[in-house]
Amino acid sequence: MAEEKQESSQGEMEGVNCLAYDEAIIAQQDRIQQEIATSNPLVSDRQALTVLQNEYAQDDSIYQLKIKDLHKKYSYIRKTRPDGNCFYRAFGFSHLESLLEDSKELQRFKAVASKSKLDLVNEGFTEFTIEDFHNTFMDLIELCEKQPGLKELLGSFNDQNVSDYVVVYLRLLTSGYLQREHGFFQHFIEGGRSVKEFCQQEVEPMSKESDHIHIIALAQALDVSILVEYMDRGEGGTVNHHVFPEGSIPRIFLLYRPGHYDILYK
Amino acid sequence: MENKYNLKSPAVKRLMKEAAELRDPTEHYHAQPLEDNLFEWHFSVRGPPDSDFDGGVYHGRIVLPPEYPMKPPSIILLTPNGRFEVGKKICLSISGHHPETWQPSWSIRTALIAIIGFMPTKGEGAIGSLDYTPEERRSLAKKSQDFCCEACESSMRTALLPPSPDREPPQDHEAQELAQQISFKADSRQASESGGATSDPPTPSPGESSSPGDRDSSEDPLEDQAEGSSLAPPPPAERSEGPGRPLSPRQRRAHQAHQRRETPPPLPHPDAARRTLAGAGPRGRSQAGTAVLILVLTLALAALIFRRLYLAQEYKFDYEL
Numbered sequence: 063m064a065e066e067k068q069e070s071s072q073g074e075m076e077g078v079n080c081l082a083y084d085e086a087i088i089a090q091q092d093r094i095q096q097e098i099a100t101s102n103p104l105v106s107d108r109q110a111l112t113v114l115q116n117e118y119a120q121d122d123s124i125y126q127l128k129i130k131d132l133h134k135k136y137s138y139i140r141k142t143r144p145d146g147n148c149f150y151r152a153f154g155f156s157h158l159e160s161l162l163e164d165s166k167e168l169q170r171f172k173a174v175a176s177k178s179k180l181d182l183v184n185e186g187f188t189e190f191t192i193e194d195f196h197n198t199f200m201d202l203i204e205l206c207e208k209q210p211g212l213k214e215l216l217g218s219f220n221d222q223n224v225s226d227y228v229v230v231y232l233r234l235l236t237s238g239y240l241q242r243e244h245g246f247f248q249h250f251i252e253g254g255r256s257v258k259e260f261c262q263q264e265v266e267p268m269s270k271e272s273d274h275i276h277i278i279a280l281a282q283a284l285d286v287s288i289l290v291e292y293m294d295r296g297e298g299g300t301v302n303h304h305v306f307p308e309g310s311i312p313r314i315f316l317l318y319r320p321g322h323y324d325i326l327y328k
Numbered sequence: 329m330e331n332k333y334n335l336k337s338p339a340v341k342r343l344m345k346e347a348a349e350l351r352d353p354t355e356h357y358h359a360q361p362l363e364d365n366l367f368e369w370h371f372s373v374r375g376p377p378d379s380d381f382d383g384g385v386y387h388g389r390i391v392l393p394p395e396y397p398m399k400p401p402s403i404i405l406l407t408p409n410g411r412f413e414v415g416k417k418i419c420l421s422i423s424g425h426h427p428e429t430w431q432p433s434w435s436i437r438t439a440l441i442a443i444i445g446f447m448p449t450k451g452e453g454a455i456g457s458l459d460y461t462p463e464e465r466r467s468l469a470k471k472s473q474d475f476c477c478e479a480c481e482s483s484m485r486t487a488l489l490p491p492s493p494d495r496e497p498p499q500d501h502e503a504q505e506l507a508q509q510i511s512f513k514a515d516s517r518q519a520s521e522s523g524g525a526t527s528d529p530p531t532p533s534p535g536e537s538s539s540p541g542d543r544d545s546s547e548d549p550l551e552d553q554a555e556g557s558s559l560a561p562p563p564p565a566e567r568s569e570g571p572g573r574p575l576s577p578r579q580r581r582a583h584q585a586h587q588r589r590e591t592p593p594p595l596p597h598p599d600a601a602r603r604t605l606a607g608a609g610p611r612g613r614s615q616a617g618t619a620v621l622i623l624v625l626t627l628a629l630a631a632l633i634f635r636r637l638y639l640a641q642e643y644k645f646d647y648e649l
Binding site for chain 2: 187188190191192194195223226227230234262263266267268
């Protein structure tokens, strides 16, 4: 509301010198993005779940009740930068982190990941444009094989180049799976778009946020079960969760608050 | 060139690959980096057959951002063609003006094919677009073959392989598909910009009506223009850019606010679009106001000049008498 008022007062300026105005907006936007970037690492350290309590007012009974409920099941949280890529980054980090202590799953996952590029190429993705992303992803899996400290993995995920390339590859895997199973997913796409259009507009471009459909596709593409706890303003005092794909045993636990995903730990 | 760049930089790695991939001209396109700058390329594309651009070969620059391929390339035409302004960054969803729809798995080749596919579509007042008549375009197509680029020393007559006799472009389908995707974006942008009183936002495909990252356009528009004009013959009489532009800051601001809040995934953009449309009214009025003001001032000025002339003549008459 306040924003709308502000807009109408600025409305008159626009006609006068919109070019200078454009630049001001762009500069402001860069500042906002930088602010987000400096105050939020791409992937944070693990923190006690109690940090959540301080994020909401003490008398915000809906959230405080739900946080209490969350405490029954989880003890820690690891935050991701709210840049629209948080689901992929949270998933990528959380799963690779779990592989540090599970060499059996690591081998299975490595095989699936290494084959995945060929699947994408067979679907029509251009090999030389996707191979850099794939290589970065495989490098990280191989890094996990060497059993490095958690710090090293965290460092890689906070290197913007590496981290973004992993996000791109996970987006490609999601897009590839949606398109492969387009007969099924077509029913869930709104706005009369084809699955391919949906992928080009909502999946492959960076910073496009993720919804159920993205999560289910990525979970199935890599055969990794994901549990998402949904915490919003809904009444009831408890946090609802959903497992993707339904009925599987979850490996990854994510916390969803409107527009954002973080990682949860038991 | 290999020694000059940090091979660990993802952009350098990728651009090296693309340079190798595009080394040999095809009959439809060719692009290579300048000798001294891997981040600036020159390209030539053949005008699509069965269009007003048939027989034309068009030359231009591609400027790659340091974040490439995470950010899109900018495309600047250097040959007058009647579809895109010369020396100006082109407003395709694939290039710099709509970075949010760029996909990192696209490449310079994708951009070239998109340009070819996009040429026959209507400009409709989009930034950097021209709507010349078919005759003008055909005559420019003929002339385009005479163009020689001083910077990359390529001549349009020899830049591409001669077209094959069956004239069945292999990537025609791809080009059309890309062009469709892109023109769809142009359309909806148009719709939100002309900003009628409709309360229904155009089919919401989030993100495209707002353009958070016109950032690229601010990068160095002046330098681009200057460089462009030093390389190319002066652009033909430019048509006005159309009324669309002033609304974009509003859209961007709306989008920005959303980004900051990170609202739930399926909702944010239709909302933004609605606000955009709702906000279009006052701007229209203030534009009309400006027009009236300009008219009044012009009239006043004319009156003053007239009076001045009249006085001068009177004075002269007096003098002679």
